Amino acid sequence: MKLTLAENIRSFRKERKMTQEALATVLGVTVGAVYKWEAGLSVPELDLIVRIADFFDTSVDALLGYRMQDNSLDASMNRIYNYWLTLDPAALDEAEKLLAKYPHHFRVINTCADLFLTYGFSSHDTKLFRRSLELLNLARTLLPQNDNPHFSESRIMHGISVIYHQLGEHEKALELMKKHNTDGHFSYEIGVMLAVFMNRPEEAVPYLSETIALGLINLFSAMAGYAFVYHSRGDWASMMDITDICCQLIARMKADSQTDYIEKTHAEALFLLGYARWKNGLEEASRETLREAARLTARFDTAPDYSLKSLRFMEQSEYATLFDNLGATAAESIESLLSRLDDPVFTEKWKENLSLEQ
Numbered sequence: 001m002k003l004t005l006a007e008n009i010r011s012f013r014k015e016r017k018m019t020q021e022a023l024a025t026v027l028g029v030t031v032g033a034v035y036k037w038e039a040g041l042s043v044p045e046l047d048l049i050v051r052i053a054d055f056f057d058t059s060v061d062a063l064l065g066y067r068m069q070d071n072s073l074d075a076s077m078n079r080i081y082n083y084w085l086t087l088d089p090a091a092l093d094e095a096e097k098l099l100a101k102y103p104h105h106f107r108v109i110n111t112c113a114d115l116f117l118t119y120g121f122s123s124h125d126t127k128l129f130r131r132s133l134e135l136l137n138l139a140r141t142l143l144p145q146n147d148n149p150h151f152s153e154s155r156i157m158h159g160i161s162v163i164y165h166q167l168g169e170h171e172k173a174l175e176l177m178k179k180h181n182t183d184g185h186f187s188y189e190i191g192v193m194l195a196v197f198m199n200r201p202e203e204a205v206p207y208l209s210e211t212i213a214l215g216l217i218n219l220f221s222a223m224a225g226y227a228f229v230y231h232s233r234g235d236w237a238s239m240m241d242i243t244d245i246c247c248q249l250i251a252r253m254k255a256d257s258q259t260d261y262i263e264k265t266h267a268e269a270l271f272l273l274g275y276a277r278w279k280n281g282l283e284e285a286s287r288e289t290l291r292e293a294a295r296l297t298a299r300f301d302t303a304p305d306y307s308l309k310s311l312r313f314m315e316q317s318e319y320a321t322l323f324d325n326l327g328a329t330a331a332e333s334i335e336s337l338l339s340r341l342d343d344p345v346f347t348e349k350w351k352e353n354l355s356l357e358q
Contacts, residue, residue, distance in 0.1 A: 004065030005049075006040040012056040012063070013038075027051060073102065077111065084115060087122055091115060099135075106145035109135050110156075117159060126167060133163045154180045162189075170198050187211045209314045216253060216311070220246060220265055221324075227272050228340065240276035247273050258310040259300055264330045267296035271334050275346055287353070294353040297330040304329060 013023050013034075020034040027034075027048065036042040044052060053063040076098050083091035095112040102108040113135035120128035136159050143153060161176035174193055177186045191207035194200045223246040230239035246269045254262050270293035278286035308314055326333035331354070338347050 005043065005063065006038050008063050008065055009034075009052065010038040012052075012058065016056070026055060073098075073105075073108070076101075077108075080111070080115065084118070087119065089119075092119060092128075104142060106139060106142040107148075109139045109142060110146075110151060113139060113159065117163065120163075120166065129163050129166050133160060136160050136163070154182055154185070158186055158189075161186075165193060165197070174198070184210045184214050187214070205315050212313050213308055213311065216249075217265075220250070220269065224268070224272065227276070231341065236276055236279040240273065240280050243269055243273035243276050253312050254310050255312040256310055258305075259303055260305045260307045260310045262308065262310050263296050264300045264304075264306075264333065265324075267293050267300060267330045268326065268333050268337065270296065271337060271350070274350075275341060275343075278346060278349070286349075290350060290353040293334070294350075297334060297354065300330045 013020070018026075020038070021031050024031045024034045029048070033042070033044075037044055043049075049060060049063065053060045056063065076094065080091050080094045080098065083089075083094060092115070095115050098108055099112055113132045116128045116132035116135065119125070120132060136156050139156055140153060143156075146152075157176055157180040161173040161180075163173075164170075164176065165173035170193065174190065177190045177193070181187060181190065187207040188211040191204040191211055194204035194207065223242050226242050227239050230236070230242065247266065250262060250266045250269060254266070270289055274286045274289035274293055277289055324333065326336045334350070338350060341347075
């Protein structure tokens with residue numbers, strides 16, 4: 001909290017056109033005392049502060065330069081976030097004040113735990129990591145207060161394991177990560193921890209393989225979702241860009257010419273790219289893209305295989321299989337996409353290309 005007492009005494013004195021000697025006489029102090037107050041070298045006693053405020057017809061708060069800030073929970077949290085954006089150390093003091101005021105409030109505890117963890121990473125200060133660890137353990141006991149679906153015990157345990165890792169307790173961190181690795185959410189960190197920090201690369205392989213498979217499928221799904229966002233906006237250029245990137249990524253990640261689930265996904269992505277190119281007026285490019293989509297559709301549906309055996313960097317994929325909710329076959333999936341595009345002219349174009357492959 002910054003006070004401006006020195007500046008204010010000087011300012012009020014000058015407004016009255018008084019010298020330091022005149023003010024000293026009024027208050028019954030030495031000229032040296034007034035000089036030190038205005039230079040910030042000393043502070044008047046409390047009774048003198050009251051007399052100075054009274055003499056200048058102002059309040060003690062105004063003389064001190066004190067402005068009461070909004071200390072409500074939301075205002076305090078907003079101040080912390082604003083400091084946090086620039087890693088301003090003031091966030092740490094604000095956090096401790098908030099924790100003192102709300103020692104059993106889940107949102108406060110959880111937010112401050114993340115704050116101390118972030119500042120610990122930036123400064124490599126073990127005290128901040130341990131403070132974050134203390135708060136995360138407290139947050140676990142306060143979980144019944146939580147109404148944010150993004151926070152769960154699993155997420156809290158992930159934070160705790162990250163701290164143990166930073167403190168050099170790798171085995172403890174690894175044990176917690178594995179125990180709370182629901183749906184492979186932490187497989188990437190387990191894999192990196194084993195391969196990079198614990199010199200156990202072979203043990204890391206299944207976790208890294210799982211991460212690549214899940215990561216790519218999630219990315220492909222998100223790209224397809226965005227394609228329909230751009231379709232709804234009539235933003236054909238963006239639809240073409242994102243489906244083109246998706247197709248290129250699939251092509252780079254497919255190791256060989258084997259037919260498997262990746263080929264079905266490739267056919268679907270090429271189909272959407274062909275549509276986007278057609279909407280952008282690229283007739284010839286659209287035609288070639290649709291022919292390739294039709295070729296892959298026919299090939300997959302001749303011998304469906306839902307494994308990921310052709311995916312590069314998947315060293316343990318013998319039990320990895322995937323399905324989507326568009327359709328069991330590539331043709332069914334594309335029919336589902338056609339119904340969502342709702343474009344009769346393009347539907348005929350697709351059927352023409354598909355008939356050439358049958």
